[in-house]
Ligand code: NAI
């Protein structure tokens with residue numbers, strides 16, 4: 001039976017608009033003659049919207065995102081557009097908190113044919129997923145940090161039992177699903193439990209959750225050593241789970257390992273909502289030039305289709321997700337496409353057309 005899904009599209013700022021435009025072309029193609037229908041509706045939000053209206057995330061946009069079956073997101077933010085306290089406009093953070101998108105899923109898989117960043121031949125085996133807790137941690141302090149008398153500033157890390165349990169549980173379930181597909185079945189808790197009580201608590205809850213998943217190997221790694229090993233031997237990681245700020249940093253590092261921000265997809269999911277977006281920002285340095293690599297956005301759309309498949313039970317969506325992923329792989333495997341980001345001459349339209357023709 002054909003299923004219908006409402007997709008709230010939030011292109012946002014800069015190259016967010018460019019990569020989403022390209023992604024919608026592929027999704028339209030995928031749904032032609034398929035067993036599902038995607039109903040897209042595009043809504044305004046972001047830094048430029050804030051500049052013209054004083055509102056970064058209009059309530060109508062938030063309500064549309066909340067009511068939708070999934071949210072497809074470009075990028076938001078612009079370094080020169082800021083709130084009076086000096087911080088940037090970041091509706092993506094508001095959405096994570098307000099829709100309780102607690103699991104930031106950041107896969108880093110080396111696509112065959114993409115010029116490797118690391119010289120070690122084992123780099124072709126990089127296939128890890130970083131889970132970034134996205135509703136608390138150091139980001140709990142967002143909008144609440146204090147500066148006292150221009151002398152001292154403070155941001156506080158908040159780790160709750162409920163927040164940790166749900167994200168660890170998510171990581172173990174993911175490791176189980178990956179294990180069924182031949183992956184090692186391991187979850188690494190990335191923390192700083194040697195120094196901070198908040199992180200020792202995060203680890204303690206991790207160990208409790210781990211005991212409920214005996215088929216999965218559970219281990220721990222300090223965040224600084226993780227930064228080292230992500231360069232030294234990233235192919236040894238399977239699923240990683242970490243606090244919000246550490247995950248913010250390490251997921252950019254993981255993106256670099258597979259070719260840059262334009263290659264790294266992500267999903268922000270909770271129990272009730274899912275938002276899918278490339279890991280990158282609005283890239284003001286290349287915005288408006290047609291140079292953005294849309295691959296991360298394509299792969300994020302594939303994650304969205306997969307997620308909708310699981311929630312609706314409609315296998316047609318999972319098939320489309322697989323098709324899209326394989327088309328991206330096929331395009332890079334031929335070696336004919338090389339994004340600007342990787343020293344090539346292929347921009348958004350060329351990469352879109354290559355994937356489209358494979359589809
Ligand atoms: P960025 O991800 O926009 O750019 C970092 C570097 O990677 C730049 O050199 C950029 O040209 C390059 N890059 C990023 N995506 C690319 C792509 N698809 N193809 C080719 N090259 C790409 O991060 P940056 O510069 O720190 O932030 C720019 C703005 O975006 C800021 O306002 C920031 O707050 C916002 N931002 C928003 C995010 C979101 O919406 N989720 C995430 C990260 C940043």
Ligand code: MG
Nearest residue numbers: 248249252279
């Ligand atoms: Mg970031």
